[in-house]
């Protein structure tokens with residue numbers, strides 16, 4: 001791993017150099033919150049933001065995407081619409097969001113069902129990560145997504161008033177010699193800085209009462225818990241928790257016939273398992289017609305099912321679902337309530353023996 005010291009003004013110089021070569025996206029204000037937006041000058045990027053409204057998955061799985069044009073009559077062939085190949089840079093991505101992108105890569109870029117649209121977006125995107133600070137919503141230490149065991153090209157580690165710049169993957173290609181003006185770190189110095197970083201994040205309080213390893217045992221035991229019904233009584237089934245989640249990926253397919261019915265366009269658009277219609281089928285049955293069924297399903301997907309299949313939880317502890325929920329359904333509280341019920345059930349069964 002290559003590492004250099006870089007000051008805040010030098011980060012702006014780096015952004016200015018990148019802006020001459022690529023479209024650059026970075027956190028920018030949207031009201032009192034932040035979004036990943038296209039910047040035209042380095043000063044527009046807010047690098048000490050708390051979190052963005054939408055996660056960076058929008059770069060690899062756009063909210064609405066054309067898949068292909070289809071003919072209605074005649075023997076014309078389908079015309080696929082793979083995304084444009086222009087390279088781009090997304091700067092200022094927190095480590096938990098980089099982990100979220102890795103969760104999506106296991107699904108969309110794995111050997112089971114590789115998705116050419118996702119792959120094309122991913123191949124043209126360079127990622128520049130940056131350190132974050134925890135807040136009341138995030139639980140990244142519990143989900144171990146403070147770690148740098150995630151995919152990035154460059155990463156900015158907080159270091160006094162400036163940063164340590166790490167390069168992996170295509171990092172040197174992005175820097176294109178910019179690093180020659182920066183003081184470089186030896187391998188030992190780099191390891192020391194990484195240890196300092198780990199020690200910093202170990203100071204964040206753990207917020208969940210169960211560890212990652214315990215959830216696969218807890219979840220099967222709490223499927224009939226009253227917690228699902230009690231929490232779901234507050235739920236508006238608005239789907240905001242899905243829309244803002246870095247690892248939600250369900251989509252709907254829509255066909256848009258052209259005027260004159262000469263052909264049409266097929267699109268995929270984000271869907272949400274918290275919406276009442278999500279599991280309704282053409283014959284009218286709804287497999288998850290009640291809000292508590294949908295809430296339980298979402299939690300099962302985030303904490304349990306994905307781990308069984310892909311060996312890691314799908315939740316990366318960003319807290320966006322809790323932040324977005326107008327009903328104040330907080331994922332940390334729900335998980336801790338489930339753990340409490342599990343503990344009670346275990347004590348009763350131990351006492352009965």
Ligand code: SF4
Pocket residue numbers: 234235236237238239240241242274321324325326327328329
């Ligand atoms: S954001 Fe809250 S209210 Fe809306 S669907 Fe999700 S849990 Fe329900």
Ligand code: SF4
Pocket residue numbers: 241244245246247302314315316317318319320321322331
């Ligand atoms: S379930 Fe909530 S906390 Fe977990 S990754 Fe999704 S939005 Fe973030």
